[in-house]
Amino acid sequence: MPYFNIDSQKARTYDAIVIGSGISGGWAAKELTEKGLKTLVLERGRDVKHNVDYPTTNMMPWEFEHREKMPLAAREQNPIQSKCYNWKESSSHFFIKDKDQPYVQEKPFDWIQGYQVGGKSLLWARQTQRWSKYDFEGPGRDGFAVEWPIGYDDIAPWYSHVEKFAGITGNKDGIDALPDGEFLTPHEMSCVEKYFKEKVAGNYKDRHIIIGRAAHITDPQQIHYDQGRAKCQHRVMCERGCPFGGYFSSNASTIPWAMKTGNMILRPHSVVHSIIYDEKSSGATSGKATGVRVIDANTKEMMEFYAKIIFVNAAAINTNMILLNSTSSRFPNGLGNDSGTLGKYFAFHNYRARVSGEYDGFLDMTTDGRRPNGSYIPRFRNVYKQETDFLRGYAAGFSASRTSRSDYSQEGIALKESLLNPQPGNWRVGSHMMGETIPKETNYVALDPNLKDPYGLPQVRMSVDYDDNDEKMVKDYLEQLTEMFTMAGFTNIRTSDSKQAPGLDIHEMGGVRMGKDPKTSMLNKYHQLHAVPNVFVTDGASMTSTSTQNPSLTYMAFTARAADYAVKEMKKKNL
Secondary structure, rough: OOOOOHHHHHHHHEEEEEEOOHHHHHHHHHHHOOOOOOOOEEOOOOOOOOOOOOOOOOOHHOOOOOOOOOEEEEEEEOOOOHHHHOOOOHHHOOOOOOHHHHOOOOOOOOOOHHHHHHEEEEEEOEEEEOHHHHHHHHHHHHHHOOOOOOOOOHHHHHHHHHHHHHHOOOOOOOOOOEEOOOOOOOOOOOOOHHHHHHHHHHHHOOOOEEEEOOOOOOOOOOOOOHHOOHHHHHHOOOOOOOOOOOOOOOOOOOOHHHEEEEEEEEEEEEEEEEEEEEEOHHHHHOOOOEEEEEEEEEOOEEEEEEEEEEEEOOOHHHHHHHHHHHHOOOOOOOOOOOOOOOEEEEEEEEEOOOEEEOOOOOOOOOOHHHOHHHHHHEEOOOOOOOEEEEEEOOOEEEEEEEEEOOOOOOOHHHHHEEEEEEEEEEEEEEEEEEEEEEOOOOEEEEEEEEEEOOOOOEEEEEEEOOHHHHHHHHHHHHHHHHHHHHHHOOOEEEEEEEOOOOOOOOEEEEEEEEEEOOOOOOOOOOEEEEEOOOEEOOOHHHHHOOOOOHHHHHHHHHHHHHHHHHHHHHHHOOO
């Protein structure tokens, strides 16, 4: 390891280090710098500045060589990334190339990755639902996985905190299983979505159809103008980077806000090797991490940075990898891994199943413009008690839009007129499943003992799969949504199960789970490593269970809460 003199070490010392600049890392940077901490933010990818580095954001379809379709050669070279719905000619530059991050699939797993400042906050689907008390209580009630050390009441004020800043559109629906938040003006449902909502409400007591809750600014408040952001323009080109800052991303929001404080140093091209644990110190500094080892992505030089607290927000798989690679005589199996659970109990969301249909009503109506959102069916299975032969439950997306058609059988001017004036067809309806998977010890992330990545780091080994619980849940979703579609008078109902490998949900969770008992978990109720209290993990790796909601809003709230606690503990000289 290189030797640095005292002056050099001092120049590399900060109050806090944040590993990762995506959704949770951006929030860590914002909260810590706002509270006065000199904070180093390490990002393994390149810098992407809001507006400056969105090369396709204002391009028209005809300006792309392949009309946004990726050529066959690119798809063949990137068999994993190319499976993502957002991987296209206008946005592929925000994804890695498969060859740049090889990994071992003991079982098939599609790992979608975006390495740049902002991470996948440039690419996410922007759906933001709160957890309810029933979601936190699930593991304790059914005894599968460990109990959460926190509940809804602990997180509720932090949900409000991040919602107001990020800008969340939604409607106050009064559903106890899906708490209301701090909402901007909601998007509007289509007439068929409203019709379905009414039919479901009239036939089921426990099922609801609501407009989605999404990180889009529909009604800008002063806090959004202060960030330099404006109203969402409904362009539905979000994956290119939004020049208006109309949807929440680290690039448009938290990173520039942190930069404005003067307390943040952003270092891109910094691949974290490991966290440094001090085995020699005694007294107040004993049992703590002192810094982070980093490989410069361009020069491959190894260097060290130091801080009093470290937030690990590298996204779930990389966070697991960093901790597993942070070994010492005190922690031979990974930093803080006294429980032996590090890398284990990994989980995800099951997006395999879909139901579609048609509706021949409302033929005098159609939709106008674009809507960067859809409708949502909150979880209704096993919410309050165990009711089915499978554990936990699923939520679902729902949307309805009207098709248009042209008569291609004509020729000449008649064909031209038909193409220019398509006639409306039937309404099409569709739903996709978002199922909770149960964290299991057999689903794990590990380091390969032999294979290395381009930076000389051990490659990740993924062993993650579905189980019988998932199969039962898929079956129930298809049955229940088919029943609901039939009840509403939808026709030509079709069901499908893609059988896709885990990973395409892009909701990786677990491996560094929270818990009450250090013998069965990695983190305490404030996201501190039980055994190394100045290291915090607040991204998806920290999740004890997955519930059914899109998880990013919860990561934001967790991060803001943990940062507030960390700063208070520092002031008390406990860290």
